[in-house]
Amino acid sequence: xxxxxxxxxxxxxxxxxxxxxxxxxxxxxxxxxxxxxxxxxxxxxxxxxxxxxxxxxxxxxxxxxxxxxxxxxxxxxxxxxxxxxxxxxxxxxxxxxxxxx
Amino acid sequence: xxxxxxxxxxxxxxxxxxxxxxxxxxxxxxxxxxxxxxxxxxxxxxxxxxxxxxxxxxxxxxxxxxxxxxxxxxxxxxxxxxxxxxxxxxxxxxxxxxxxxxxxxxxxxxxxxxxxxxxxxxxxxxxxxxxxxxxxxxxxxxxxxxxxxxxxxxxxxxxxxxxxxxxxxxxxxxxxxxxxxxxxxxxxxxxxxxxxxxxxxxxxxxxxxxxxxxxxxxxxxxxxxxxxxxxxxxxxxxxxxxx
Numbered sequence: 001x002x003x004x005x006x007x008x009x010x011x012x013x014x015x016x017x018x019x020x021x022x023x024x025x026x027x028x029x030x031x032x033x034x035x036x037x038x039x040x041x042x043x044x045x046x047x048x049x050x051x052x053x054x055x056x057x058x059x060x061x062x063x064x065x066x067x068x069x070x071x072x073x074x075x076x077x078x079x080x081x082x083x084x085x086x087x088x089x090x091x092x093x094x095x096x097x098x099x100x101x
Numbered sequence: 102x103x104x105x106x107x108x109x110x111x112x113x114x115x116x117x118x119x120x121x122x123x124x125x126x127x128x129x130x131x132x133x134x135x136x137x138x139x140x141x142x143x144x145x146x147x148x149x150x151x152x153x154x155x156x157x158x159x160x161x162x163x164x165x166x167x168x169x170x171x172x173x174x175x176x177x178x179x180x181x182x183x184x185x186x187x188x189x190x191x192x193x194x195x196x197x198x199x200x201x202x203x204x205x206x207x208x209x210x211x212x213x214x215x216x217x218x219x220x221x222x223x224x225x226x227x228x229x230x231x232x233x234x235x236x237x238x239x240x241x242x243x244x245x246x247x248x249x250x251x252x253x254x255x256x257x258x259x260x261x262x263x264x265x266x267x268x269x270x271x272x273x274x275x276x277x278x279x280x281x282x283x284x285x286x287x288x289x290x291x292x293x294x295x296x297x298x299x300x301x302x303x304x305x306x307x308x309x310x311x312x313x314x315x316x317x318x319x320x321x322x323x324x325x326x327x328x329x330x331x332x333x334x335x336x337x338x339x340x341x342x343x344x
Binding site: 016019020021022024026027030031034036043046047049050051053054056057058061084085087088089090091092096 | 311
């Protein structure tokens with residue numbers, strides 16, 4: 001008997017390679033070194049919750065109010081994650097340029 | 102009375118628009134109302150003039166600059182999207198400045214160089230200077246291409262532009278010693294005023310959203326995105342009794 005078909009994500013997931021940082025396992029290790037007790041799943045959950053806050057802020061600023069499910073869908077979309085990473089890098093770069101002036 | 106004085110006199114007869122009036126006009130313009138477009142342009146001629154006047158200090162003819170600034174204004178009127186919530190003047194000044202700087206860059210050298218190449222030259226020149234400052238030697242084009250993520254062909258073309266422009270140094274001040282250099286006014290081709298404004302808005306929202314994140318969330322986002330250069334470990338270390 002075939003198994004029921006589950007939800008298939010069309011865009012895949014963001015990976016540490018595409019995002020330019022650490023894997024969830026390595027993040028958990030680093031966080032433990034900084035006295036935050038967590039495993040890789042918690043690291044992923046905290047990462048998604050942080051991105052959900054950013055997604056909510058951005059959608060609200062565009063006059064859209066979405067429920068948590070929709071916000072989470074945006075937050076876990078690798079395209080959104082890559083865009084936020086890119087913007088964060090630019091913000092850091094601009095900050096460092098201002099600081100160097 | 103000179104032509105410019107006449108123009109100023111006629112221009113000052115147009116009253117300024119309120120934000121509400123701007124939105125109403127923008128809606129009409131979207132529907133193709135020519136009169137609304139004309140009114141929007143005429144009401145903002147003073148803005149274009151004030152920006153053009155600033156650039157005339159660089160030794161360019163004020164009448165030409167007004168004409169270019171007005172073309173920028175027309176472009177802004179055609180592309181203004183009232184739904185984004187910006188005041189028209191905020192949006193239009195990007196287009197007006199772009200039109201004025203384009204006019205200046207196109208007319209500041211004896212050799213005509215396409216604007217996008219001048220933009221590349223600006224980037225390459227900046228990277229070249231930073232490289233020399235850090236490593237005390239001239240970089241190879243391949244190294245600059247690597248740093249900027251540009252193709253080798255574009256970098257080589259940019260080097261040619263820099264060499265051509267050295268007849269008039271890219272660092273040369275436009276008017277007096279304290280004014281801006283040619284390098285300062287070269288437009289960056291990578292972003293249109295639309296995108297620049299939109300990006301700025303998103304960045305502000307991201308910075309705002311970051312303030313709502315807990316230390317733990319911010320740290321994990323930074324680690325995941327590999328943005329840890331400015332991280333100070335002590336600031337993020339969890340002290341006893343926290344959280």
